[in-house]
Amino acid sequence: MSIGQSMHDLIRRLFPINRSLTGKGFRKSLEIIKEYVSGLEIKHIESGEKCFDWTVPDEWDVEEAYLEEVDSGKRIVDFRNNNLHLVGYSIPVDVVLNFEELDKHLHYREDLPDAIPYVTSYYNPYWGFCLSYNQYKNLDRNKKYRAVIKSRLFRGVLNYGEIIIKGKTDKEIFFSTYLCHPSMANNELSGPVMAAFLANYVKERKDNKYTYRFIFIPETIGSICYISKNLENMKKNIVAGFVLTCCGDEGKFSYVPSRYGDTIADKVALNLLKYELDEFKEYSFLDRGSDERQYCSPGVDLPVCSVMRSKYGTFKEYHTSLDNLDFVTPKGLEETFEFYKKVINILENNDICVSNILCEPQMGKRGLYNTISHMGRTGSVKLMMDFIAYADGRNDLIDIANILNCSAYNLLEIKNILLKNNLIEKSDV
Amino acid sequence: MSIGQSMHDLIRRLFPINRSLTGKGFRKSLEIIKEYVSGLEIKHIESGEKCFDWTVPDEWDVEEAYLEEVDSGKRIVDFRNNNLHLVGYSIPVDVVLNFEELDKHLHYREDLPDAIPYVTSYYNPYWGFCLSYNQYKNLDRNKKYRAVIKSRLFRGVLNYGEIIIKGKTDKEIFFSTYLCHPSMANNELSGPVMAAFLANYVKERKDNKYTYRFIFIPETIGSICYISKNLENMKKNIVAGFVLTCCGDEGKFSYVPSRYGDTIADKVALNLLKYELDEFKEYSFLDRGSDERQYCSPGVDLPVCSVMRSKYGTFKEYHTSLDNLDFVTPKGLEETFEFYKKVINILENNDICVSNILCEPQMGKRGLYNTISHMGRTGSVKLMMDFIAYADGRNDLIDIANILNCSAYNLLEIKNILLKNNLIEKSDV
Amino acid sequence: MSIGQSMHDLIRRLFPINRSLTGKGFRKSLEIIKEYVSGLEIKHIESGEKCFDWTVPDEWDVEEAYLEEVDSGKRIVDFRNNNLHLVGYSIPVDVVLNFEELDKHLHYREDLPDAIPYVTSYYNPYWGFCLSYNQYKNLDRNKKYRAVIKSRLFRGVLNYGEIIIKGKTDKEIFFSTYLCHPSMANNELSGPVMAAFLANYVKERKDNKYTYRFIFIPETIGSICYISKNLENMKKNIVAGFVLTCCGDEGKFSYVPSRYGDTIADKVALNLLKYELDEFKEYSFLDRGSDERQYCSPGVDLPVCSVMRSKYGTFKEYHTSLDNLDFVTPKGLEETFEFYKKVINILENNDICVSNILCEPQMGKRGLYNTISHMGRTGSVKLMMDFIAYADGRNDLIDIANILNCSAYNLLEIKNILLKNNLIEKSDV
Structure with missing residues (x-):
């Protein structure tokens, strides 16, 4: 079986799980990845801990969540069918509302009438449901609706995965990916799966000069927490790093540079993008949108850039239920995997x-x-x-x-x- | 009343005065400006004083000057009607000439038949009259003419105006403008009037970090004299400087850089020119033509550039009677004023x-x-x-x-x- | 007589001589040049001497060489008629072959059916003949042929010419040219002749600030030997150097930079190429092909570039009998001479x-x-x-x-x- 197919199979396995910044789904996903990547450590930080300007949020757990028409008892949307139906970090609620009141808690995309959008409210207490516009527009404006969310927010932990593969020197190549998105395939299961397969590639590689650090975190808060725990070592050792995201579709390769675009990571990326591909899209650091925001912030200053396929925010399937198992392909995954293998081989030989x-x-x-x-x-x-x-x-x-x-x-x-x-x-x- | 209109009114008041490098008209103009800018000091340097490679010229005074047809006694041109009729720094003369002899002393512009050109002869003793080509071509080639110039060249003074507005630091922002042109509006009354209004703006501004130095000088010899008296302080303190000239018409903004175009003055000018305007014209230092020639000379090395509207030498009205009160407008003046206000505010905040x-x-x-x-x-x-x-x-x-x-x-x-x-x-x- | 014509006459005189890396022809050519350039020293290095990674090859001498049809005794090609007929450094042979066997030793250019190509085999023992494709295709495939080469390879010397013209300082301007090509005019007799005339120009020039070094060497092995003998002095003194080659045709001027294109030699060349000529062709160091390969190699690092006319390898006459006395012209030679005179005058005055x-x-x-x-x-x-x-x-x-x-x-x-x-x-x- 091709490596692209193996990667796609792992995405398929992880796809149905409800992931968020924290919680069971995130942990379960890490455990599945660990089956593939022996040596992966599952670590945690406790809710409430301060990390720079931020505080680790409460853990979020969902038992069930649905919306039903009161008269008929008909389920309108059910979290069980698609975890995108529930706004991430929704607080618990059990309430009957008329349509007008309910409407403030409904999210849809008029421009993509079949798609369920992905919405979260991590730091502002709120509840809500997401549904397709086609479903939304057919809701009876004169009925009453019951919204039930059996969720819990409690002092628990924020988890992340980490594997460090020792090379001849302490100098490190760093890969960061995020696992906090629920049922979406490119953004974001392609990143963690790419990281898993690259970690195995590195383990099998002979005579690595560099030590390799792979982390699987929740986006933003995860990288902030991770940096706050590891800044000194990271600054001392990391030679080049990459944020792995959106790497499973077949779109043109895309590049988001580091803050000044002048690191070894940028250098290797640009050489390969220019000379190994027919074309690629070069973005500015002003277009950044993932964890390079933290890695490249003043005072952190890590040599991190990002090479992906269609960039987050630029494809219509982004952050909707359309970002599904068809949108990522074995071919797309394997091409990106081959690119990063070359990145590793160049870095190892860049004498x-x-x-x-x-x-x-x-x-x-x-x-x-x-x-x-x-x-x-x-x-x-x-x-x-x-x-x-x-x-x-x-x-x-x-x-x-x-x-x-x-x-x-x-x-x-x-x-x-x-x-x-x-x-x-x-x-x- | 708009600030542009106020500036235009001041230009109107100064317009008729006969100014030159030195003399009553220059002094009178400074006194009028002082009515607007309290604290302006009127200073002088004596004729004959050495300033670097130059010597301060004699003061020039004109009582009357005219050209008449001897037969009819008809006045052909009269300095009283337009001070451009007399070549600047003309020596005294009272002589009767035939047309051929007179012709060597007449200046006109065949390409601008209605315009009286502006001509001077500061360092080469000479006399002459300027008139429109239309008038010139109708002169009777067979008549005799009497040329009368009651002028005086004597050991007097060269005047200039200076105001220093103290800020929190001794570091200075510098504005230089020249007042030595007779009845022309853009080149050059727009510059001194712009300087006067900017000086008042600076005085009213709260908490200036920088000290501001505005000078009103005769062009070339004035800046050379001023530099020779103040070089050490200027080099120590000036952070950014601007030559104010040609800033009252409605033409495209124009930029003449400093010698290498790499000073703070250039930096603030270019950012605003690029992003605050739809378009502007970028010249080279090789196109310089005003006092930046001195401020940016080797060993002087001041961070001075120039932002103006239509650049001197590029508009047909330049150095003729067509550069009149219609050519400069309240709108043009106010736009330039707003530009320089932004320059000041950026410099004050460029931390x-x-x-x-x-x-x-x-x-x-x-x-x-x-x-x-x-x-x-x-x-x-x-x-x-x-x-x-x-x-x-x-x-x-x-x-x-x-x-x-x-x-x-x-x-x-x-x-x-x-x-x-x-x-x-x-x-x- | 124009200087261009004088240069052409010298080329005409040198043209018939059989030159190679070593041997009588090379020596005789140097002696002729010495008639023009008094003070030229003819030096040598012995066969077998080690120079960096190379060994000075045996000296090569040819008494006669021809190919004849055995039946008829008809001479097919004879070295006496054109020294290009014999592959350079051919080993001695006297053998009768059928056409198939002979064919492995014949060289022609199907794309240039009238041209005899120039072929050498310096370091791989081999013999061969070169002829036009028109002649080749008419050879009878059923005949037997006798190949006779009376050549000698023996421990002798590798010669080169050198003249050093002392200036006020020990700092040097360096010109290198190669004399190892048999009967071809642009590549390469134009180079040595240009060097000879420039050396005379320098000798006649008054008050040279710089010392001038001109060398006439065999290509590649010659520069490697010369560098190995003179590296310390060359590195200490050479301010700018030029490889003189292909400078007698009337093609566009061409420029091959030094390794990074940032030396004084490049600087003077580029200024003159840009502003003294209507157009020129700028190559990359990756297009290099003559002795700058050695002068600009790591550790040697001399400030050497090359300005020529049509670059070697880019014109159809290159390395064939078509590169003849018509291909170089007095006009082409004189223009290049004038260019290098300017190079010298700028360098002498580049204060x-x-x-x-x-x-x-x-x-x-x-x-x-x-x-x-x-x-x-x-x-x-x-x-x-x-x-x-x-x-x-x-x-x-x-x-x-x-x-x-x-x-x-x-x-x-x-x-x-x-x-x-x-x-x-x-x-x-």
């Missing part, structure tokens, strides 16, 4: 190399004129000579690739041949 | 601010989601979050505005809200 | 000058308003004032020219007037 020889080396006596069968003789020899020309201690692998107008991934083989033939050496070890 | 909080602040608990009524909720919250994201100690207000692709003026309110809520603080105080 | 006067000087009192007859008054005075404005210690002559959007050559006269009038002075002496 500054220096030529070992003054003037050009004599390639002929080393039999290096047609070593690489899949390139024409001119191609590979020219790449080798150009690589050596810029192996002057000023450039890492990505710098050289940028000068040579090619993907750094394309140069990995060249670099290894040159190293093996002792024509260059790493200057940073 | 480097730093975020007080790690990660994003929780705006909801501060009620900051719809504070600014004239912006949509998204708009103002997004601007606040973006402002904070770049409040990292690297950027002043204008830098942040440039990153956010907006006018720094637009961010003043945002900055004040963030300061008041203690979300940012000034790092440079 | 950092600083204004001697605060504020603008008074030009009138020095009579500098119409000093330069061939420029309008505005033109020369404006250039002088603009020159002074940027004579602030930050800019050399080329920098100022770039800011003023003109050729540095155009500013030489202006600079001298300003120096003579003591308005500026050199800050770097």
Whole structure:
């Protein structure tokens, strides 16, 4: 089975669970992921704890929630059918209302008449239901309705998952993804599933130079809490980081840079986006919208950017029931997975190399004129000579690739041949 | 009455006076301006004094000047009717000439047949008359003419006006304008009148951080003299300066940068020109033509640029009698005045601010989601979050505005809200 | 006789000689050049000597070489008729072959049916003949052929020419050209002939500030050997250097930058290319192909670029018998010579000058308003004032020219007037 299909299967398994910032669904999802990623630790922070400017919210639990027509007893919407029907963090209620009163608690999208929208109210106590506009417009304006939400908000915990895969150095590559969305597939189950499969890829990879940190958090409050617990270590060790989100559809790759777009994470992302893809969409940091908001905030200043497919907020299915198991595909997932594998391989090999020889080396006596069968003789020899020309201690692998107008991934083989033939050496070890 | 109309009225009052580098007309004009700007000091430097490579010229005074046909006694041109008729700094003469001899002393513009051109000969002893081409071509080539110029060149003084408005610091914002042109309105009465009204605006402004220096000088020799007397203080204190000229017509705003275009003056000018106006014309320092030639010369190196309307030399009315009270308008004057008010307000508020909080602040608990009524909720919250994201100690207000692709003026309110809520603080105080 | 014609005559004289990396032809060519450039030293390195990664090859000598049809005894090709017929560095052979066997040793260009291609095999022992495709296709496939090459490969020497013309300082301007090509005119006799004439120009020039080094080497192995003998001195002294090649046709000027395109050599080349020519072609260092490959290699790092006419490899006549005495012209040679004369004159005058006067000087009192007859008054005075404005210690002559959007050559006269009038002075002496 293709890796894309395996990822899609995991999304399918996680899809029905009701997740939110906190609660059973989040924990259950972590446990399922842990089945795939051994070594994943499930951690928590207690409700009420202060993290920078924020306070960890109460845990939220839902037993049942529905809306019914009082006369007929007909269920209008039921949380059991689709967890998007309930506004996230709804407070408990059991009340009979006329339509006018009820209307203030109903959410729909007139522009997407079949979609149930995704709505939350984490920090402002409120209750509400979400339904399709088609259903909404057919509600009888003269009936009475009973709204029942058996939810609990209580001092519990906020959970998150973390796995740290040790490499030769303490310097880290960081991947952050969020698991707090209920039944939606691209935004957001594609991110956690991508993180899970990348973690396994890293574990299987031989001789990692870097240590890898993967975290599965609730968005915003999760990254704020995580940073507040780990800032010193993160600042000390993280070399490059990525927010994994919206990575399962087949849309064009999209890139949101770090605050100044000048980190190693941006550098590797941009080289691969430019030279490995036919096209991609480059956003500004002003378009940011996920946890890079925290990682790249002043004083935190982590080298984190985001490469995704169709960016959150730009596709019509976003934050509705249309973001479903059809919207993400094995093909989309696998392409994104391949991209991040290249990211990892470039980062692991992004050495500054220096030529070992003054003037050009004599390639002929080393039999290096047609070593690489899949390139024409001119191609590979020219790449080798150009690589050596810029192996002057000023450039890492990505710098050289940028000068040579090619993907750094394309140069990995060249670099290894040159190293093996002792024509260059790493200057940073 | 609108401020534009008040400015136009002052131009109207100053218009008829015969001004030159030196003399009664310059002094009288300064005295009239002093009626509007209390505290303006009228200073002088004596003829013959050395200022760098230059010598202060003799004072020039004109009692009367005319040209008449000898036969008929008909006055051809009379200085009394329009002071442009007399070449500036003409030496005294009383002579009868045939047309051929006279012709060497006549100036007209064949391309602008109704206009009397503005001509001077400050450093080369000469006399001459200026008249319209229509009048010139009708002169009888067979008559004799008498040219009478009762002028005096004598060791007197070169005057200039200066007002220094103290702020909290000795650091200065500098405005320089020139008053040496006779009856022309845009180039140049708009500049001194703009300076006068800006000086009053500054005086009325509360809590100025900066000290403001306004000077009213004769062009070139005036700035050279002024610099020679004040260089040390100017270099020590001036943070940003502007040459005020050609600011009363309704043409497109124009910008002449400082020598390298990299001073605070350029920075504030460019941000406002880009984001507060639909369009503007950007010139090169190679197009300079007024006192920035001196302020930006090597070794002087003051941070001075110029924002004007139609640039000197680019409009057909320039240096002719067509540059009259119709060419400058209350609307044009007021628009330029508003621009410079913004320049002042940005400079006064161009602090480097730093975020007080790690990660994003929780705006909801501060009620900051719809504070600014004239912006949509998204708009103002997004601007606040973006402002904070770049409040990292690297950027002043204008830098942040440039990153956010907006006018720094637009961010003043945002900055004040963030300061008041203690979300940012000034790092440079 | 024009200098272009003189250069062409020297090319004509050198043309028939069989040159290669080593051998009699190379030596004889150097001796002819020495007749023109007194003081040229003919030096050598012995076969077998190690130079960095390379070994000096054996000397190659050819007595005769031909291909004949065995039956008829008809000579197919004869080295005596055109030295391009023999593959360079062919080993000795005397063998009878059928056509199929012979075919592996024949070289032709199907795309240029009249041209004899230029082929070498310096480091891989081999023999072969080159002929036109028209001749090749008419060879009888059923005949037997005898291939005779009376060549010798023996421990001899690799020769090169060198002349060092002392200036006031030890700092050097460097010109490198290669003489290892047999009967071709643009690539490569134009380079050595250009070098010879430039060396004479430099010798006749008065008061050279710089010392000039001209070398005439075999390509690649020659520069590698030369660098290996002279690296320390070259790194210490060379301020700017140029590879002279392909400079005799009438094609557009072409420019190959140094490794980062940021040396003084690049700076002077680019200013002149931009402002002295209507158009030119700018290549990348990735397009390099001559001895700049060695001069600009990591650790060697010499400030060397190349300005030529049609670049090697881009014109159809390249490396064939079509690159003949018609392809290079006196006009093409002379234009390139004039270009490099300007390069030399700019480099000799590329001082950092600083204004001697605060504020603008008074030009009138020095009579500098119409000093330069061939420029309008505005033109020369404006250039002088603009020159002074940027004579602030930050800019050399080329920098100022770039800011003023003109050729540095155009500013030489202006600079001298300003120096003579003591308005500026050199800050770097």
